[in-house]
Each structure stands twice: as structure tokens, then as C-alpha cells.
Amino acid sequence: MYSLSQVRKGLKIGRSNPAIFGRELNRLYYSRLDRRSYNPDGIDVLSEDWDNLLILDACRYDLFEQNNTLSGQLERRISRGSHTVEFLQGNFANRDMQDTVYITASPQFYAQREQLDAMFFDVVNVWIEDGWDESVGTVLPETMTRRAIEASEQYPDKRLIVHYLQPHYPFINAPELNPRNPYEDVHSKADIWGELMEKKRTVAPETVWEAYSDNLRIALPAVEELMQTLLGRTVVTSDHGNMIGERSAPIPIREWGHPPGIYTRELVTVPWLVYDNGDRKEIVAGESVAMEDDVSSDVVSERLEHLGYVE
Known part of the structure; x- marks a missing residue:
């Protein structure tokens, strides 16, 4: 199944932690030895029927089903990624979307913009400057709703497409599960998923699940406000799910977080909530007005590290 060089690479990784070795073997299995850059069994979100697409980052289907308070018809879909970058690659890469505005709390689109070569009518990077809450190390949901309403009026x-960060880590009401002092030591590489995966920290899965659930519950009122404001058909979904200590496959290690290239049920099954509010929009494409934001690489790296994207 695996080439000799790939097995040697995995063995080298696994010397320090067998779980990381198992993760690498699982990734090679799902990616067909790195021949897939995203999950081909997932849906193309741009081909689906919606006027407004609200993305709750890292929200797996069962989490949403258990905590949902939003109106609408709930279904499930399979995502093209187990990681935001894969979702972006699988849905937006090399595409002309000049009938669509992307409002995002995530720095990933900006970080991957050259590789993606995607053209939106406009891109609103809310995570830059005043959109970023330094006390938590994320963009709060009410900030996203306010900026999305402004964009809908413009x-x-x-x-x-409105890309919220919650329920993605960091946990707003559980700072004990977040990096100890992220602004004092931004290069500490301390994130809850890595610590749990490498057994550097012991936290009950139920404790992590509650913090993860609470992040979603915090976001839902802001999402509801936006749904009731926007006209047309709104869909609430996610880019990928998250593992909370469940067994992965085919190597049955306990997995944490949302590593790319691993397409377990928990990682790629996402909600698809459809809500209609008034008449459908009359969508018109136009020449892109998107301007390149000038953000230092240090700021981008710092934002990503606070969200748990560590190397």
C-alpha cells in the first residue's frame, strides 16, 4: 500500500510518538499516497442552491444536531476536507466566483491565496486589525455578523459566504484549554490538540466536548441574527468536523483535532441547514473589486498559531 520511502518517513515520525505514526499512515491511506489534495467524495458547495452560505468552522454534524437552536431544515453533507485548507482547495481553487463575496474570520484563504488562485467579487478579511479579539485570540461571532450585514447592504x-471561526478552537469560555499565554510566547507551539495527541496533557474527552459545544452555542445567536437579516436562501454548514479522542481508521489510534487528509465520519460529515427568508436574491456577476490586503507574514503566522495551526 505504501512506498518504501513513505514508510521510512512514517517510521521516523513515529519514533517520538506512535500515534503520530498512525496518523501519517491513515493520511496516506485516505489521500491515496498523496495523490489527492482533498476529499473527492465531498460536495461542491458552489454548485449547491443558496444565496448565503454561513460556514461554522470545525463544526461536525452531531455537535450541531445536539446544540442547534436555529430555524430551518437540517440535513447532512460530506465535506471536501478535514481541514480548512483542503476545503478551500476542493471548492474554490482556480475558480471564477465574481458573483460571490467572501467574508472570513479565518486567515487561511489569505495565507493560501497564491496557491488557490481563486477570484471572488470581493474578499473581506475580518481577522485583520480591529476584527481580531486579542483577549481570546480569535474573531468573535458578533463581529462576523456585523461585518456580514455591512457586506450584504453593500x-x-x-x-x-460568511466564514465564522466558532466552534473552532480557541475555546472562548474555557481558557484553561487554550495556550497558557499565547501573546507572551506565540511560538510555544502549544495547542490542545497537539498536547492531547502527543500525550503531553491529559483532559477527559467529555471536558473537551463541552468546551467545543459551548463555542458553538456562543456563536448561534449571532448566526441567527444574520439569518434573519439576510434575504433569500441561507445555508448553515461547516468546512470540516473535529475529532475528540475517537478512534480513527484504518489504524485505530485516538485522534484529536482536524488533521488534513483524514476522512473519518467525524471529520467530514457536516451540517446543512436550509432557511428561506423572503424572496430569492437576483444574483449578478461583476468585475472583481477585491483589493490585496497588505498583511505582514508575522501577523498571519501569529493568527494561525492562536487558532491551533502550528507546525
Whole structure:
């Protein structure tokens, strides 16, 4: 199944931690030895029927089903990624989307912009400057809703994609599960998923699940406000799920977080909530007005590290 060089690479990784070795073997299995850059069994979100797409980052289906308070018809879908970068690659790469405005709390699109070569009518990077809450190390959901409403008023004839960060780590009401002091030591590489995966920390899965659930519950009122404001068909979904200590496959290690290239049920099954509010939009494409934001690489790296994207 694996080439000799790939097995040697995995063995080298696994000398320090067998779980990381198992993760690498699982990734090679799902990616067909790195021949897949995303999950081909997932849906193409741009081909689905919606006027507004609200993305709750890292929200797996069962989490949403248990905590949902939003109106609408709930279904499930399979995502093209187990990681935001894969989701972006699988849905947006090399595509002309000049009928769509992307409002995002995540720095990943900006970080991957050259590789993606995606063209939106406009991109609103809320995570830059005043959109970023330094006390928590994320963009709060109410900030996203406010910026999305502003964009809907500015671009009433465009599809909107609004990418919230919650329920993604860091946990707003559980700071004990977040990096100890992220702004004092931004290069500490301390994130809850890595610590749990490498057995550097012991936390009950139930404790992590509650913090993860609470992050979603915190976001839902802001999402509801936006749903009731936006006209047309709004879909609430996610880019990928998250593992909370469940057994992965085919190597049955306990997995934490949302590593790329691993397509377990928990990682790729996402909610798809459809809500109609008034008449459908009349969508019109136009020449892109997106301007390149000038953000230092240090700021981008710092934001990603606070969100648990560590190397």
C-alpha cells in the first residue's frame, strides 16, 4: 500500500510518538499516497442552491444536531476536507466566483491565496486589525455578523459566504484549554490538540466536548441574527468536523483535532441547514473589486498559531 520511502518517513515520525505514526499512515491511506489534495467524495458547495452560505468552522454534524437552536431544515453533507485548507482547495481553487463575496474570520484563504488562485467579487478579511479579539485570540461571532450585514447592504446582488471561526478552537469560555499565554510566547507551539495527541496533557474527552459545544452555542445567536437579516436562501454548514479522542481508521489510534487528509465520519460529515427568508436574491456577476490586503507574514503566522495551526 505504501512506498518504501513513505514508510521510512512514517517510521521516523513515529519514533517520538506512535500515534503520530498512525496518523501519517491513515493520511496516506485516505489521500491515496498523496495523490489527492482533498476529499473527492465531498460536495461542491458552489454548485449547491443558496444565496448565503454561513460556514461554522470545525463544526461536525452531531455537535450541531445536539446544540442547534436555529430555524430551518437540517440535513447532512460530506465535506471536501478535514481541514480548512483542503476545503478551500476542493471548492474554490482556480475558480471564477465574481458573483460571490467572501467574508472570513479565518486567515487561511489569505495565507493560501497564491496557491488557490481563486477570484471572488470581493474578499473581506475580518481577522485583520480591529476584527481580531486579542483577549481570546480569535474573531468573535458578533463581529462576523456585523461585518456580514455591512457586506450584504453593500452588495445586495451577490452571493455571500460568511466564514465564522466558532466552534473552532480557541475555546472562548474555557481558557484553561487554550495556550497558557499565547501573546507572551506565540511560538510555544502549544495547542490542545497537539498536547492531547502527543500525550503531553491529559483532559477527559467529555471536558473537551463541552468546551467545543459551548463555542458553538456562543456563536448561534449571532448566526441567527444574520439569518434573519439576510434575504433569500441561507445555508448553515461547516468546512470540516473535529475529532475528540475517537478512534480513527484504518489504524485505530485516538485522534484529536482536524488533521488534513483524514476522512473519518467525524471529520467530514457536516451540517446543512436550509432557511428561506423572503424572496430569492437576483444574483449578478461583476468585475472583481477585491483589493490585496497588505498583511505582514508575522501577523498571519501569529493568527494561525492562536487558532491551533502550528507546525
